[in-house]
Amino acid sequence: MIKLSKRLQTIADRVTAGSRVADIGSDHALLPVYLIQSGRIPSAVAGELNSGPCEAARKQTADAGLTGKIAVRQGDGLAVLQPGEVDAITIAGMGGSLMADILESGQQSGKLAGVQELVLQPNVGEDIVRRWLVRRGWVLADEAILEEDGRIYEVLHAVYAEDAEIRNIGVYDLTVLPLPMESHKKAGWLYRMGPYLLRKPCGLLIKKWELELQKLERIRHQVSLSESPESREKEAAIREEMNQIKEVLACLPTDKPSFKSWSS
Structure with missing residues (x-):
């Protein structure tokens, strides 16, 4: 079984067992290969925009003997998916603004239909991703922060919920910051620094x-x-x-x- 970096392992650990997963921007498809080899998931889609990484993902998948379980597809963001095809989506290693754009495009085109879980690792602009999640009916369930090769990363784990608006009031509870600061500024720092990361x-x-x-x-x-x-x-x-x-x-x-x- 392949060994993941600390960053990718943190993402893998947050994928719900049994999920059909799409890894967007999959590069060498290390994450979906690991998730299947470890028995955590039954199948996956590895999406890549550029031909070079897409070919690398195909080779990695073939070398692991998983061509029948991992569909490697070239395309822009969630365009590689069919509505209802996966239960969970992972996206890692890009800016928060681009990540939010990919998710919004997928939302508009119906590609998020049936998806119940997002595991996201933006390199920068984590607040942009958190705001998108709240705006689109997702609830932040967990956050992690880690350091690898001199860089600090945050991993956001979100779930879709019908009562997201109510639950998010609790997630972004302003009393987490006991400061004489205006409410909108407190909320801004919860989005920037992470509501769970600030709690602990x-x-x-x-x-x-x-x-x-x-x-x-x-x-x-x-x-x-x-x-x-x-x-x-x-x-x-x-x-x-x-x-x-x-x-x-x-x-x-x-x-x-x-x-x-x-x-x-």
Whole structure:
């Protein structure tokens, strides 16, 4: 049986056993091959936009003797699927904006019909994905954060629910952040940082946002070198964002981050 990277293993562990799975942007089809080899799922679709990765997926599938169980298809996003063909969809390794566009296109074309589960790993823009899920009747059931090869990733596990609107009120409960901050700003940070990750903050979450503070400080310093009114406004906005990140981190029930020496 093939061995997955830590990132792909985290995704695989969240796929419900027995599901028919579509892995979109499957690259070498490592995830569907593993899921079938491990006995977790009976069949899969591996979708790829480009011919090179698509051929690599076909070779991987053939080498594993799974050509009859994994359908490798070339196409754009969920266009490789038929409505009702799969129960779960995994998408990993792309920006949150692109991921949301793929899901929205699939929603509009009926390709999400019958799908009950999404396991998503956006490289950036996780908040865009979380907002799409809420808007389209999905409930975030679980989140994970991990580090691999010097990069920090988040994995989002969502399920479709008829009562999603009610359940999402609980998921994005503003009392998670006990701060004197306007409600819309609290909600914004729940989307950006992750409602479950904020409930049980770990050192890796703190590290991710400390690194974000460092990046913002570098940008703020560059902007401060200009005297234009636009630069002054941008610098003020960056300062405000940094201050809000510090407020959120400082209220979390974990070891407090050491960012006092940064601009405020």
